[in-house]
Amino acid sequence: xxxxxxxxxxxxxxxxxxxxxxxxxxxxxxxxxxxxxxxxxxxxxxxxxxxxxxxxxxxxxxxxxxxxxxxxxxxxxxxxxxxxxxxxxxxxxxxxxxxxxxxxxxxxxxxxxxxxxxxxxxxxxxxxxxxxxxxxxxxxxxxxxxxxxxxxxxxxxxxxxxxxxxxxxxxxxxxxxxxxxxxxxxxxxxxxxxxxxxxxxxxxxxxxxxxxxxxxxxxxxxxxxxxxxxxxxxxxxxxxxxxxxxxxxxxxxxxxxxxxxxxxxxxxxxxxxxxxxxxxxxxxxxxxxxxxxxxxxxxxxxxxxxxxxxxxxxxxxxxxxxxxxxxxxxxxxxxxxxxxxxxxxxxxxxxxxxxxxxxxxxxxxxxxxxxxx
Amino acid sequence: xxxxxxxxxxxxxxxxxxxxxxxxxxxxxxxxxxxxxxxxxxxxxxxxxxxxxxxxxxxxxxxxxxxxxxxxxxxxxxxxxxxxxxxxxxxxxxxxxxxxxxxxxxxxxxxxxxxxxxxxxxxxxxxxxxxxxxxxxxxxxxxxxxxxxxxxxxxxxxxxxxxxxxxxxxxxxxxxxxxxxxxxxxxxxxxxxxxxxxxxxxxxxxxxxxxxxxxxxxxxxxxxxxxxxxxxxxxxxxxxxxxxxxxxxxxxxxxxxxxxxxxxxxxxxxxxxxxxxxxxxxxxxxxxxxxx
Numbered sequence: 001x002x003x004x005x006x007x008x009x010x011x012x013x014x015x016x017x018x019x020x021x022x023x024x025x026x027x028x029x030x031x032x033x034x035x036x037x038x039x040x041x042x043x044x045x046x047x048x049x050x051x052x053x054x055x056x057x058x059x060x061x062x063x064x065x066x067x068x069x070x071x072x073x074x075x076x077x078x079x080x081x082x083x084x085x086x087x088x089x090x091x092x093x094x095x096x097x098x099x100x101x102x103x104x105x106x107x108x109x110x111x112x113x114x115x116x117x118x119x120x121x122x123x124x125x126x127x128x129x130x131x132x133x134x135x136x137x138x139x140x141x142x143x144x145x146x147x148x149x150x151x152x153x154x155x156x157x158x159x160x161x162x163x164x165x166x167x168x169x170x171x172x173x174x175x176x177x178x179x180x181x182x183x184x185x186x187x188x189x190x191x192x193x194x195x196x197x198x199x200x201x202x203x204x205x206x207x208x209x210x211x212x213x214x215x216x217x218x219x220x221x222x223x224x225x226x227x228x229x230x231x232x233x234x235x236x237x238x239x240x241x242x243x244x245x246x247x248x249x250x251x252x253x254x255x256x257x258x259x260x261x262x263x264x265x266x267x268x269x270x271x272x273x274x275x276x277x278x279x280x281x282x283x284x285x286x287x288x289x290x291x292x293x294x295x296x297x298x299x300x301x302x303x304x305x306x307x308x309x310x311x312x313x314x315x316x317x318x319x320x321x322x323x324x325x326x327x328x329x330x331x332x333x334x335x336x337x338x339x340x341x342x343x344x345x346x347x348x349x350x351x352x353x354x355x356x357x358x359x360x361x362x363x364x365x366x367x368x369x370x371x372x373x
Numbered sequence: 374x375x376x377x378x379x380x381x382x383x384x385x386x387x388x389x390x391x392x393x394x395x396x397x398x399x400x401x402x403x404x405x406x407x408x409x410x411x412x413x414x415x416x417x418x419x420x421x422x423x424x425x426x427x428x429x430x431x432x433x434x435x436x437x438x439x440x441x442x443x444x445x446x447x448x449x450x451x452x453x454x455x456x457x458x459x460x461x462x463x464x465x466x467x468x469x470x471x472x473x474x475x476x477x478x479x480x481x482x483x484x485x486x487x488x489x490x491x492x493x494x495x496x497x498x499x500x501x502x503x504x505x506x507x508x509x510x511x512x513x514x515x516x517x518x519x520x521x522x523x524x525x526x527x528x529x530x531x532x533x534x535x536x537x538x539x540x541x542x543x544x545x546x547x548x549x550x551x552x553x554x555x556x557x558x559x560x561x562x563x564x565x566x567x568x569x570x571x572x573x574x575x576x577x578x579x580x581x582x583x584x585x586x587x588x589x590x591x592x593x594x595x596x597x598x599x600x601x602x603x604x605x606x607x608x609x610x611x612x613x614x615x616x617x618x619x620x621x622x623x624x625x626x627x628x629x630x631x632x633x634x635x636x637x638x639x640x641x642x643x644x645x646x647x648x649x650x651x652x653x654x655x656x657x658x659x660x661x662x663x664x665x
Contacts, residue, residue, distance in 0.1 A: 069549075069553055070552075070553075071549050071552065071553070091549075091552040091553055092552050092553075092554075092555050092556055092557055092560075093555070094553075095555070096553060097553065097554075098549070098550065098553040100546050100549070100550060102543055102546045103543075103546075104543070104546045104547060104549075104550040106547060106550075106551070106565060106568075106569070107542075107569055108568040108569050108571075117551075117554055117564075118554035118555055121554060121555040121556055121560060121564075122555060162550075165554065166553075166554075169554060169555065175553070
């Protein structure tokens with residue numbers, strides 16, 4: 001793109017590919033010896049979308065990102081970016097920007113020269129690349145640190161420079177490989193909000209790989225949960241959390257209680273309610289285990305220390321065995337009278353204040369669709 | 374009149390320990406300097422002494438006028454330079470390849486590079502003599518042919534110096550970052566790896582130069598006139614000139630070493646003003662949440 005065109009069409013600070021491009025990963029397979037890191041992974045990322053790949057260590061999410069970047073070769077499958085098959089395109093010609101988990105600034109260059117490095121490789125004139133690198137540093141709020149070297153910057157600042165460097169080359173796709181995991185909690189939160197702001201401003205199609213579900217749910221347009229080299233589910237964060245497609249997704253994303261239930265006729269009897277089944281349920285009749293979020297369990301004091309008390313009359317009785325004050329809410333652990341796994345429930349702040357360990361309660365499922373395995 | 378104790382007094386009374394340490398430090402330094410300098414001064418003394426007990430710079434001025442010696446100096450310098458280039462050009466890409474793509478080959482490579490240390494020079498000559506017959510047949514009898522065997526003899530030192538430099542870098546991440554930014558492999562080596570290995574490459578060159586300037590056995594047995602061989606020959610007819618040449622080669626090696634060791638300082642100097650100007654840390658722009 002010529003300078004004139006670029007200046008007139010690009011977004012924030014003249015960075016990124018306007019509107020982004022579509023990315024399609026189809027049937028990706030990659031093995032390392034006996035271990036299959038990718039086992040037929042399919043994923044489509046819309047133009048300008050930010051998709052997070054979430055999964056436990058060794059599930060293949062980083063391998064997928066590296067295959068997309070061209071740093072790893074797939075044994076099978078295709079990578080299509082903007083309608084172009086990149087199978088034979090080497091990493092340095094893919095035009096992507098990448099931010100790594102490890103600090104990756106070139107130690108012999110200052111922040112400005114680091115950001116300008118990709119432009120220098122593209123033969124951009126010295127004046128132009130200084131201007132564009134300066135814009136990119138301004139975008140990440142580090143103009144004042146332009147002449148600092150990596151050892152003179154904090155981890156958060158280094159990752160911001162790495163982000164500016166990745167964006168300065170106007171990448172077709174921005175790849176973020178656990179970029180916040182080496183940072184402390186507060187900086188991590190600040191930086192991920194900033195990345196989201198910048199990504200929205202620039203509009204570059206982005207793939208984020210993380211094992212931190214809070215990170216994935218808070219910044220991504222859609223989240224893909226990877227397990228054993230395949231995608232279990234790709235959905236908007238709310239849908240992923242509320243309507244998990246498989247028991248693995250339900251158990252991996254957020255917290256769930258495993259409650260014994262009876263399944264039949266498209267529903268399940270769980271803690272005194274009949275709940276509709278979510279499509280991914282693996283048990284459709286007979287005894288099963290319902291996966292219930294803590295906030296989907298209603299708790300009420302047992303009336304007069306005897307029977308009854310739960311809203312609607314039905315429910316299971318139990319004893320509060322542990323309370324953890326969380327500020328806006330209180331997490332309570334309830335042991336049901338019938339035994340089994342203790343339930344984790346959330347109490348509203350006021351209710352929590354008036355509840356003590358040993359209190360008798362009645363618990364009941366809220367009226368929500370439930371996944372049963 | 375009684376004198377009030379002052380801070381200085383306190384410092385003096387408590388300063389006996391540190392002062393002793395300083396004295397010990399200077400004594401150790403003095404002994405070490407004497408051990409290094411006395412032989413050199415003795416060489417200087419001998420090379421400038423005349424048979425009648427006077428002083429003369431004749432031996433030193435003959436360094437450049439003696440045709441055998443000046444030719445040998447030129448050959449050794451050419452050999453040192455050529456060997457350093459060959460060793461760095463061969464070993465650095467190989468070590469990069471092993472570090473990035475063939476990690477299983479790291480130990481075998483190290484073993485191969487260390488082998489010349491374990492093989493006596495005489496044995497090396499016996500081994501390479503038939504090879505050198507072919508080298509001479511194909512390339513002629515130039516003493517620069519020694520670059521092949523000198524490259525092998527330099528491998529243990531060069532490998533250690535480069536390995537130390539590479540070990541200090543997160544090589545994989547830097548290379549992948551550069552690749553993702555559009556760097557071809559030559560760009561990766563020249564614009565990313567080499568600038569960050571200036572110190573290691575300089576150390577390698579210093580060591581290679583030292584090996585080449587000091588190597589006698591192989592050159593002598595293969596019949597080439599390098600500086601150490603020439604010094605040995607000159608010593609048989611003119612002891613003062615021989616010692617002057619030895620001292621000159623030592624000083625030359627020292628100057629080269631000093632010059633090469635100063636190379637990476639340029640980069641450090643470049644970083645220093647930035648640190649000075651930007652310290653203390655300026656406030657981050659609003660909304661950036663720049664951490665300390």
